[in-house]
Structure formats: structure tokens, C-alpha cells
Amino acid sequence: MAAPSELFCWKSGLGLPSVNTDCLIVLVVQFESKHRHMLASLEHRSKFTRFRTPGEAPQKYNADYDLSAKEGADTLAFISLLEERLLPALIYALWIDPKNYVEVTRRWHGENMSFPFNFFLPGRMQNRQLERLRLIRGNDTLEAGEETEKELYHDALECLNLLSQRLGSNKFFFGDSPSSLDAYVFGHIAPLLKIRLPNCRLQQSLKNLDNLNTFCSNILNLYFPSESDEGSSHPVSGVQQSDDADNQPYKRRKQLLSVLVAVAAMLSYALLTGIVAIEHVHEEPVGRTSLRGSSHDEEEEV
Template sequence: MAAPMELFCWSGGWGLPSVDLDSLAVLTYARFTGAPLKVHKISNPWRSPSGTLPALRTSNGEVISVPHKIITHLRKEKYNADYDLSARQGADTLAFMSLLEEKLLPVLVHTFWIDTKNYVEVTRKWYAEAMPFPLNFFLPGRMQRQYMERLELLSGEHMPEDEEELEKEPQGCWPGMGLYREARECLTLLSQRLGSQKFFFGDAPASLDAFVFSYLALLLQAKLPSGKLQAHLRGLHNLCAYCTHILSLYFPWDGAEVPPPRQTPAGPETEEEPYRRQNQILSVLAGLAAMVGYALLSGIVSIQRATPARTPGTRALGMAEEEEEE
């Protein structure tokens, strides 16, 4: 019997099964198709077989870490949400996917990772609280720099750090000007295209729905202190109902509802408790060692030792000790 496919993705928050755009899209597509995945929701990308999230380990042991390639592999395994689409609907899927990546993705990246208020009070706060120590000290900042680089590639130049500054950019001074206006127009177009339908192509979800839902739900659910685009989305009631419908239908315990708390027996600690405490102590010691090592390597802390007078016979030993310290 072949090993089950395993999906590693960012864990959930804000009422969503995952707080990461790519992880949410892959999770949603898998739920739409009923793909038999063993899902690992984690907050440490180093526990992923690729070192990134999301990542799929196939039944053959191959590791795929690009969302579109993960979905392509699921299609090859006969879990295809687009099987019944016509040629016209397939063309519409490609057109709307291009629209999402060009008009909506840059603004979502800016909203969650560049806008100062949102990043400090929402994005970084979640990742810092979810990640294990000591990753929570430096990994959110590294992720922000990666998203900044990604956004500069999309827009061509550095973007202002606040939504208000972006809105005030005068005409013609910056290649990305009007990006929020274009994102609002994109949301309005999606609302018009959906209309009163359950999904974009009728009563059954397709791959386009997985991606649209991941974009909209992330923007809709987070409590953003700086959220003009979020306010525009909340005014498009059919898109809000669309997200609520998918959450309640496909993620009843992960998103729309909260599962009942697991009851733990009162009394003496269980057999697992000593091991859990041991792991916590080891994690703390490892974190302290990592911080001390970083301080020594970066020069924040240095150790001065008095060098004793050397005789000619001990010079070779002294050189060996210095190389080992380096």
C-alpha cells in the first residue's frame, strides 16, 4: 500500500484554517476535490521537508513546494476540480487568475507585510506568538524582507510603507500608483462576475474558487487597523457570503466554527507529561545556546582572555587553539 500524501502548511488563525495565502489556496483546493491528504498544520517552516510552506510529500516521497505545482500533481492523481469545465470556462479561469496576481496580490502583500500598522499589530504579532522560540525573534523579520523583495519585483520600485501614503501618491510619479484603486476595481469585477451564484462556474467549486477564496478570506477575516481595501470588500455582500459559505461547508471546524475543547483528566500527570516538560526544557536550552552563539559570532559579546607568555615549544599548540575558536 502506497504511503499517503502529506501536506505541510501554515497553521490557522483569524477564523481561517491557515493564515498563509498559498497554504490556504492549496488546502481549499484539496477540500474541494476530496484529495486524501495527511495535513500537518505547523508554525515552523523548518519542520517542512522543503524548509518552506506549503509543501507536499507525494506517495512516492517526492517533495513539491510551489502551490501551482502541488495542485497540478493533485490533478495528475485524478483530483481535478476543473474536470467538468468547458473550454470557455477554462479560458476565463486563466484570465481571472492573471487578474488576481496582477491587481490583488501586490495589495495583499502590501496590506499584511509592508503597511506598518498592520504588520506590527496583526501579521508580526501572529507569527511571533505562533512560532517556537527562538525562531519568533528573527523569522518574521526575514519573511517581511522576502515579501518586500517580492513586491518590488511585482511593482518595479519600492512602495510606501503605509496605506495612506500609497493613496496620496501623485499621478505619474511612481509606476505602482493607483494600485489600491485597481485592487478595488478588481474586487468589484469579481463581485459582478459571481453575481448570485454559489461559485464562479455554478453550483460546484473549481480551482478559481480556491484561489479567489484564499485572497478574499484572508483580507476579510483579519482585524486590520489599516484596512480601506477590507472596508471595500465588506461592502460587497455577495463576496462576503461566498467566503462564509465556503468556510462553513468545507472548513466547519477549521474556520467558521470552533471545535469543543478537548477534556483532559484531572489528577496526577499522565505518562506523556514528563516527556513534554523535558522537551520544553530542551527547547529553552537550545534557544539560549543559539542566542549566545549569535551574540558571540556577531561581536555583540566578546570573551577576553589573558594570553600567557609562550615558550617556543608551545607555539604550534597555540595556533591550533586559535583556529578552533574561529
């Protein structure tokens, strides 16, 4: 029996089971495969009337096992479309747009990282996302700006409209059972639907596509029921607000302590490397100087 594998994902937050697109995709595919695996095991038991050990489970069952050849080709085509058209806009909205990055993305990651990594890791992650965006778009000089935003959001909206047309009135893209395409679509549109972004015109355009909103809710209700009632479209309860108010003094103390520790570390580094030096200056007592001055005057008078 193969050794179990471990999956490390970004934690839940902002109304999502994970704040990372790739993690969302893998989590949904994992649940889909487990569901089909359980159905396959039950079918096998009914035919042969014996129990199977976990190592004997049929490995051929996965999220796309029941798809036809055409549906498999459609899956690859739409995944490619997502990565070329929608993913760049998602990266820009979360990591490159200055207002969204400072107020949402950087703030959340900083609050969920330990000291001192929360001071520099979000910035490094932003740089990597910018490099990723430049690679996808084939533009080494791409920067944040109105023209860049307009171009990316235009391509993303075309992709969303195509997805909406393909989904139609279906619960999932290939009927009543989700596939890997559903996982990929969910991983890309859920952050845009659930995360409150102060500046994102694409977010409002997506919210106007009702079938994609319903699709996202179906995935959350099916696999992540604890997260389905959270997000941008639901107000924060009074209990949550009270808890946040109670935690404010603690958060402020923690932030102040972090700043003091950082300042102390910088001063220590400066002293050890010689950037800053402390010089001791010896001054003679004032009274002694006065006495010597009066004695000198008496000698001149004589």
C-alpha cells in the same frame, strides 16, 4: 499506486483554516478534488457493481473537470487578475503596512514560532514579501507609504468589483459546484475578511460587497465548518476571554524567560569573542597604606 504526498501548511489562526494564502488555495482545491473523486468512484461502482481500490481511482477527476473550454479560459484570466491586482494589496496590508505588521502579522508569527526563531524569522519573511511585491509591481524602490497604499488599493478594488460582477447571485463562480477559481478567490479575500487589521481601507470596501462575503462563508461552511463561526465579525466568547486571562501570567513568564535567555546568549558571545573583557584590578588594603604613611612621617621628623 503512487506514494501519498504530504502538504505542510501554516496552522489555523485569526479565524482562518490557515493564515497563508497559498495554503488556503491548496486546502480548498484538495477538498474539491476529493469530493469529485468520491462522486466519480460512486458512479463507477453503480455501473460495474464492484469496489475499487484507492490506486484504481480515476485520476482525471479534479476541481475543473466539468468546466467548458470558455470557463477554463475565464479561470486563467481571473487568476492572472488576482495575482496582478489583488495579491499586491494583500501583501502590503499584511506585511508592509507598519501598523498591521507589528500588531497582527509579526505578533501572530512570533507567538507561533519556537525560540529563538521567533526573534528573527518574521523580519526575514517581511523582507521576502517586500521583494515579492517589488517583483510583481516591477518597482525595485517600492516602499511603504500613502501613495503606494493608495495605488495598490485602487487596483485591488477594481479587481474585487470585477469578481463581484462575475459572481453575481451564484453560489460559486461556475454554478453550484466550486472550482479552482473559487479556491483562488477564497485564498485571496478570506484573509481580508477574517483578519482584524487596525489599518486597511480595502478591508471595509470588501465587506460592502455582500455576494463576496456570502461566497467566502459558503466555502468556510462547506470545507472548514470549525472555522466558519470565528473571525472579525464575531465577538470573542466569555469562555475564550477567561482562558486568555488565565494564560496571561504564563505568557508573560515565557516572554521574560525568552528575554533573559537572549541576553545571556549575547553576553556569552561577547565574552567569547573578546568584545567585552573583564579586567581584575588589585588594590592595596587601606590600613596598610596608612601605616606606611605614618612611618614615613616619623623618619622625616628625626
